[in-house]
Amino acid sequence: MKKTSLFFLLLSLAAASAHAQTSGATIPAARAALQQATTQAQRLAQELSLSADQHARLRQVLLLTRQHMDADRAAHHDDPAALQTAMTVDRAKSEELIRGVLTPAQYVRYQQLKAARIGQLHTTVHTN
Incomplete structure (x- = not known):
């Protein structure tokens, strides 16, 4: 229950923050952040077999x-x-928030995917 409450508290803060940031020149940046979060959440939803609720929470x-x-x-x-x-x-x-969204098994898999991606980025940086 505490994790859910914390999640919704942060979600409401994010909504307020997003609303405050969507003026003038920040609109393209806000759209870019939304697109990147959506794309990353979709990729993780497939790789971690997330439920629809988990996918929505992870995207947020x-x-x-x-x-x-x-x-x-x-x-x-x-x-x-x-x-x-x-x-x-x-x-x-x-x-901390991601850990609250995922099951323990999904979180372990998430950590593995993240470590592999970081390794891939380091390899790319050092070979170019």
């Missing part, structure tokens, strides 16, 4: 995470150390 978590990271980039564009700290906090919060 991913969107919230992207919105916070975009806000971090804007707020700390001139301070790399502060940006790294803020993003580390966002990633930790995101992981």
Whole structure:
């Protein structure tokens, strides 16, 4: 029950944040964040065999995470150390929320997929 309450509290904060950010030049950025979160949620829904409810909840978590990271980039564009700290906090919060959406078996699989993707990114960066 606590996880569900926490999720809906964060969801409402995300909605308020999204509403506040959708003015003027931020509309394309908000659409990009929504598209990226939707695409990532769809990929994970297939790979983790998520229920419709899990898929919707995961999409909201991913969107919230992207919105916070975009806000971090804007707020700390001139301070790399502060940006790294803020993003580390966002990633930790995101992981906690994702863990609350997934079953234990799905979370283990999610961690494996994430580790493989990180390894793939490091390989790509170091070979180019």
